[in-house]
Amino acid sequence: MLMDDKKLIRSCLDGDRNAFGSLVTKYKVKVFNLTYSLTHNRETADDLAQEVFLKAYTSLPSFRFKSGFGTWLYRITVNHTHDFLRKAKKMQTVPFNDERRNEKTDTDPLDRRIQADVSQRRRRMVRQAMRSLPEKHRTILALRDLQGLSYEEIAKVLRIAPGTVDSRLHRARKLLRIKLAPLLSPHGGDI
Amino acid sequence: MKHRKYEKMISKHLDGRLAPEEESALQRHLAECPACRRRLEEYLLIREDLSAEIFPAPRDFFWERLEPLLRQPEKEGLGTLWPRWGLRAIPVVLMIGILWGAAVLVFAPHPALELSQTGVLLLENRNPFQDTQLILEEELPEEQNMMLIFSSLENHESTWR
Numbered sequence: 029m030l031m032d033d034k035k036l037i038r039s040c041l042d043g044d045r046n047a048f049g050s051l052v053t054k055y056k057v058k059v060f061n062l063t064y065s066l067t068h069n070r071e072t073a074d075d076l077a078q079e080v081f082l083k084a085y086t087s088l089p090s091f092r093f094k095s096g097f098g099t100w101l102y103r104i105t106v107n108h109t110h111d112f113l114r115k116a117k118k119m120q121t122v123p124f125n126d127e128r129r130n131e132k133t134d135t136d137p138l139d140r141r142i143q144a145d146v147s148q149r150r151r152r153m154v155r156q157a158m159r160s161l162p163e164k165h166r167t168i169l170a171l172r173d174l175q176g177l178s179y180e181e182i183a184k185v186l187r188i189a190p191g192t193v194d195s196r197l198h199r200a201r202k203l204l205r206i207k208l209a210p211l212l213s214p215h216g217g218d219i
Numbered sequence: 220m221k222h223r224k225y226e227k228m229i230s231k232h233l234d235g236r237l238a239p240e241e242e243s244a245l246q247r248h249l250a251e252c253p254a255c256r257r258r259l260e261e262y263l264l265i266r267e268d269l270s271a272e273i274f275p276a277p278r279d280f281f282w283e284r285l286e287p288l289l290r291q292p293e294k295e296g297l298g299t300l301w302p303r304w305g306l307r308a309i310p311v312v313l314m315i316g317i318l319w320g321a322a323v324l325v326f327a328p329h330p331a332l333e334l335s336q337t338g339v340l341l342l343e344n345r346n347p348f349q350d351t352q353l354i355l356e357e358e359l360p361e362e363q364n365m366m367l368i369f370s371s372l373e374n375h376e377s378t379w380r
Contacts, residue, residue, distance in 0.1 A: 045289060047283050060277040074278045078285050085289050147268075172234070179236070198230040205261055211351040212261045213352040 031096040038048040040088060048088075052081055054127055055098060058175065059105050064171035066109045068159055076112055080105045095184055102177070102185045113163065150211060165200035173196055225255050229262055 033054075039047035059080050064073035083104055087113075091100060156168055171177045171185060183190045207214070224370045231237050237245065249256050278284075340347040 045286065048289065049286065052282050054284060056277055056281050061274045062374070064274055065272075070275045070278070074281075077277060078281070078288070081285055084286050150264075151268045151271055155272065168315075173266055173344060174272060179234070194231065194236070197234075198227050200232075200350070201230050201265070202226065203260060204265060205258075208261075208265060212264060 034093065034189050037088065037091060037093075037097060040085075048085055051097065055101055057082070058098070059101060062102065062105050062170060062175055063109050065174050066106075066113065066166060068155070076105075076109055079091075080108050083108060096181075099181055099184045102171070102175075104188070106171075106185060110163060110167070152210055154204070154208060158203055160199060160207065161203055164196065165203055168193065169204065170199045187200075221254070222255060225249075225252070226258055229255070229259050232259075233262055266322060285371075 036047045036051050040051070052218070056077060059078040060073055062069065063076040063080070067073050067076065067196075080101070084101055091097070138154070158169060161169070167187070168182065171182045177185065179190050179193045179197075182188075182193045186193070188196070225245060225248050228237060232242065232245055249259060324334060334342070337347045346352070
């Protein structure tokens with residue numbers, strides 16, 4: 029853990045709320061990006077990020093300094109967002125095929141503007157395909173490919189073995205590839 | 220089957236987690252397998268798209284909105300006390316219990332040791348059931364018959380004389 033974080037946490041435990049403010053400033057974008065990756069809604073992600081920091085503040089006395097503060101905060105974020113998604117039943121399962129249908133009608137090889145738009149559209153479809161993945165696969169992809177966490181950090185956040193990170197990540201990527209296969213390749217699909 | 224194995228290796232290759240020998244095995248396979256090369260390209264494309272994700276910023280005044288919530292006095296109930304003190308309390312309570320039990324065993328007054336009659340007989344190496352056995356033996360019908368026979372014989376002898 030960074031020394032700064034330790035100092036800030038100790039100050040915070042001594043009652044210095046501004047120290048917690050510094051931690052919030054440091055981690056708010058990371059926490060928000062993770063909640064956004066899992067909900068794809070700015071307002072909801074912002075509310076969840078606020079709740080995560082509130083939860084972290086009240087749970088700070090139980091922080092043991094064994095893991096990094098960021099890892100601990102990510103764990104709270106993942107658990108809180110999962111709880112929210114389960115309670116609100118807001119699992120994002122936007123029908124992937126609708127978007128693909130629009131894609132087919134719009135693509136005109138002679139239209140340069142549309143050609144330039146292809147990558148942007150593909151990104152949108154990747155996001156939508158990701159939303160349709162099961163929660164655990166979506167989470168691991170968000171942590172690895174969007175947040176850039178190491179396998180070891182992911183293992184700590186999700187409380188799973190590094191070997192499980194490996195296999196779950198592969199499964200998630202494969203599912204995503206299969207969903208996007210018609211877009212990526214004319215011969216797409218599983219091998 | 221072979222392709223599946225290499226697809227899994229591709230996933231690890233993307234994260235730079237292949238051992239050198241695995242990496243060279245994958246490269247050899249990619250050089251001769253167009254299907255797996257296509258897989259690699261697809262995964263690279265997906266990862267590029269994911270990493271190019273543009274996140275919106277959190278709403279303005281994030282800390283200013285959060286800070287008043289932190290000021291709200293925390294309700295001290297069992298629910299809030301348990302996570303803070305519950306786990307620490309368990310070993311303390313156990314220790315108190317063990318010490319109390321030990322104190323009771325060591326300091327509690329013991330009643331004076333008094334032997335029963337049976338205990339005394341056993342200590343003297345005597346059969347505590349001897350009297351009972353004698354009574355039972357006397358009451359046996361065979362013994363009684365024998366006693367009767369002997370007594371009758373004694374009677375005969377006395378008449379001959």
